[in-house]
Amino acid sequence: MxxxxxxxxxxxxxxxxxxxxxRSPLGFEDDVAALPISRDxxxxxxxxxxxxxxxxxxxxxxxxxxxxxxxxxxxxxxxKGVLPKALLVSLGLxxxxxxxxxxxxxxxxxxxxxxxxxxxxxxxxxxxNDLVIDLIGIGFASPRHVIRRRGxxxxxxxxxxxxxxxxxxxxxxxxSRRWNPAKFxxxxxxxxxxxxxxELGVALANSGAATGSIDSSDGLAWSLYELARASRVNIRIxxxxxxxxxxxxxxxxxxxPNELALYGGEEYEIIATISPKKYVPLTRKIPSLxxxxxxxxxxxxxxxxxxxxxxxxxxxxxxxxx
Amino acid sequence: MxxxxxxxxxxxxxxxxxxxxxRSPLGFEDDVAALPISRDxxxxxxxxxxxxxxxxxxxxxxxxxxxxxxxxxxxxxxxKGVLPKALLVSLGLxxxxxxxxxxxxxxxxxxxxxxxxxxxxxxxxxxxNDLVIDLIGIGFASPRHVIRRRGxxxxxxxxxxxxxxxxxxxxxxxxSRRWNPAKFxxxxxxxxxxxxxxELGVALANSGAATGSIDSSDGLAWSLYELARASRVNIRIxxxxxxxxxxxxxxxxxxxPNELALYGGEEYEIIATISPKKYVPLTRKIPSLxxxxxxxxxxxxxxxxxxxxxxxxxxxxxxxxx
Numbered sequence: 001m002x003x004x005x006x007x008x009x010x011x012x013x014x015x016x017x018x019x020x021x022x023r024s025p026l027g028f029e030d031d032v033a034a035l036p037i038s039r040d041x042x043x044x045x046x047x048x049x050x051x052x053x054x055x056x057x058x059x060x061x062x063x064x065x066x067x068x069x070x071x072x073x074x075x076x077x078x079x080k081g082v083l084p085k086a087l088l089v090s091l092g093l094x095x096x097x098x099x100x101x102x103x104x105x106x107x108x109x110x111x112x113x114x115x116x117x118x119x120x121x122x123x124x125x126x127x128x129n130d131l132v133i134d135l136i137g138i139g140f141a142s143p144r145h146v147i148r149r150r151g152x153x154x155x156x157x158x159x160x161x162x163x164x165x166x167x168x169x170x171x172x173x174x175x176s177r178r179w180n181p182a183k184f185x186x187x188x189x190x191x192x193x194x195x196x197x198x199e200l201g202v203a204l205a206n207s208g209a210a211t212g213s214i215d216s217s218d219g220l221a222w223s224l225y226e227l228a229r230a231s232r233v234n235i236r237i238x239x240x241x242x243x244x245x246x247x248x249x250x251x252x253x254x255x256x257p258n259e260l261a262l263y264g265g266e267e268y269e270i271i272a273t274i275s276p277k278k279y280v281p282l283t284r285k286i287p288s289l290x291x292x293x294x295x296x297x298x299x300x301x302x303x304x305x306x307x308x309x310x311x312x313x314x315x316x317x318x319x320x321x322x
Numbered sequence: 323m324x325x326x327x328x329x330x331x332x333x334x335x336x337x338x339x340x341x342x343x344x345r346s347p348l349g350f351e352d353d354v355a356a357l358p359i360s361r362d363x364x365x366x367x368x369x370x371x372x373x374x375x376x377x378x379x380x381x382x383x384x385x386x387x388x389x390x391x392x393x394x395x396x397x398x399x400x401x402k403g404v405l406p407k408a409l410l411v412s413l414g415l416x417x418x419x420x421x422x423x424x425x426x427x428x429x430x431x432x433x434x435x436x437x438x439x440x441x442x443x444x445x446x447x448x449x450x451n452d453l454v455i456d457l458i459g460i461g462f463a464s465p466r467h468v469i470r471r472r473g474x475x476x477x478x479x480x481x482x483x484x485x486x487x488x489x490x491x492x493x494x495x496x497x498s499r500r501w502n503p504a505k506f507x508x509x510x511x512x513x514x515x516x517x518x519x520x521e522l523g524v525a526l527a528n529s530g531a532a533t534g535s536i537d538s539s540d541g542l543a544w545s546l547y548e549l550a551r552a553s554r555v556n557i558r559i560x561x562x563x564x565x566x567x568x569x570x571x572x573x574x575x576x577x578x579p580n581e582l583a584l585y586g587g588e589e590y591e592i593i594a595t596i597s598p599k600k601y602v603p604l605t606r607k608i609p610s611l612x613x614x615x616x617x618x619x620x621x622x623x624x625x626x627x628x629x630x631x632x633x634x635x636x637x638x639x640x641x642x643x644x
Contacts, residue, residue, distance in 0.1 A: 011424055011447050018428035020436060024443040033444025035408045047412040047458055049448040086357045090369040090456045102333055106340035114342060121346040122355025125333050126371040134412045134456040136369055
């Protein structure tokens with residue numbers, strides 16, 4: 001029906017169906033855009049918008065929010081194994097913005113750009129009713145180096161770069177203001193000070209072992225679905241990788257730990273599929289990788305063992321429009 | 323004083339003073355950012371944010387607004403003589419966005435990308451309280467080819483690619499709703515369907531005659547000041563280039579035509595300074611250029627003859643934060 005609400009995936013599909021040309025060799029559906037600049041070199045581009053009223057939870061400072069906007073962009077580069085070289089920053093600021101606010105934003109952007117070794121080369125400022133920080137990253141890579149979202153093959157092993165659930169639990173702490181955030185520091189820190197897995201992503205790409213990858217910023221379940229759909233395979237999760245702190249918090253607050261790990265979002269791990277022959281040598285090079293499942297023939301579905309039972313995972317997660 | 327309001331120029335200075343590294347060879351103050359990618363090649367980058375509540379005048383459709391956001395980005399490339407090759411689009415949309423709205427935005431973006439021969443290679447969507455369209459352009463150029471903002475020299479001749487005042491007059495028509503916009507079609511069209519001077523900008527850069535340039539999107543007066551400040555020269559305007567339709571509208575509504583031409587903003591002409599020896603051959607190649615004044619020794623000031631009297635021009639113009 002015209003005029004009804006629809007979700008982020010549908011918005012992107014509607015938008016991109018209207019664009020008469022897309023010569024990006026990765027298509028619109030990958031974590032980043034690619035622009036060929038010579039026979040063996042691509043410019044890799046990514047933009048990620050942070051909006052004050054929807055993306056800054058209670059307890060997060062403006063400096064932390066600005067830093068997070070960089071982390072979100074860098075995380076997509078990390079998933080493709082590409083170093084972001086430079087950043088542009090487009091800011092929407094309220095009319096009565098103070099020097100203190102601008103200083104805090106600048107400080108968070110500067111901190112993050114130093115953490116990930118990229119230079120802020122330019123930007124734009126504009127008046128807006130809400131704080132808007134649009135971060136643009138650019139890097140360069142050989143086409144052979146970039147791990148595609150659509151490359152997963154049946155038989156591949158699915159790995160992640162870290163455990164899940166702490167961000168959803170941390171957000172739960174921050175939103176239920178009657179709890180003392182200091183008591184759950186490891187949980188709230190994962191919300192307030194997320195980390196992009198840039199070194200691990202580059203190591204994965206350098207290993208040549210990864211066939212497909214995606215960052216998990218839209219949630220573990222949703223990101224697995226995106227990977228499965230793009231690669232036209234199914235994914236079977238053998239063990240949902242839940243952080244111990246998230247399990248403990250779930251017990252305390254009578255929450256479902258699987259829910260926290262699968263449907264949380266804004267967790268910046270990398271999910272990758274590994275060619276089975278290369279798996280063992282890879283685990284020697286990158287011992288921190290966590291095996292969570294396998295790729296199977298299929299049509300884009302994700303299932304998981306919960307206890308001894310195999311369930312379909314729901315294709316839902318972090319959606320700005322739901 | 324901390325906490326008081328300040329203007330866009332001060333915001334950018336405060337921001338950039340906090341960034342520990344800026345290796346952009348053009349600095350933060352030029353129309354675009356540059357990122358060296360090899361000894362003789364730069365990536366040229368520009369981001370420009372359009373915000374629904376402040377940048378869309380009454381009478382402008384969403385398709386026109388989306389198209390304009392591309393024009394604003396392309397215009398900065400035009401001023402540097404560089405072809406934008408690809409675009410990224412970061413969208414902030416309201417929660418209850420309809421298919422019709424998304425289609426209109428997509429259609430305006432697609433139209434503009436075809437007009438200027440660039441490909442939309444990627445983007446991001448986010449929820450926001452206001453419509454936000456952040457357009458990012460990328461192109462490539464030899465460092466020798468790019469016209470700097472800081473290159474104007476005393477003795478140079480100042481030229482523009484078109485006359486001024488129609489946009490301010492057109493905005494005046496659209497804002498005073500009791501007038502029939504159809505009656506002033508050439509004025510309102512300059513607001514609703516602006517055009518970036520991409521071919522002229524590339525021709526200027528190819529000629530090798532331009533020493534300095536800027537686009538006029540912040541208004542003729544303000545842009546002249548930016549050019550004069552960046553080049554550490556004064557600029558003397560011999561004749562303010564006002565469009566005939568703007569003069570007629572000013573008479574009709576008892577407005578000051580100089581005010582319309584100097585302080586309007588959102589007019590996408592190129593202002594360039596031309597080496598005097600190369601001026602005559604250049605006018606044969608590009609006869610549409612309009613000579614408006616001369617560059618003089620100085621410290622960044624702009625004056626103009628109004629009638630027989632020389633006046634300092636006020637350093638004001640389009641500022642989102644004033």
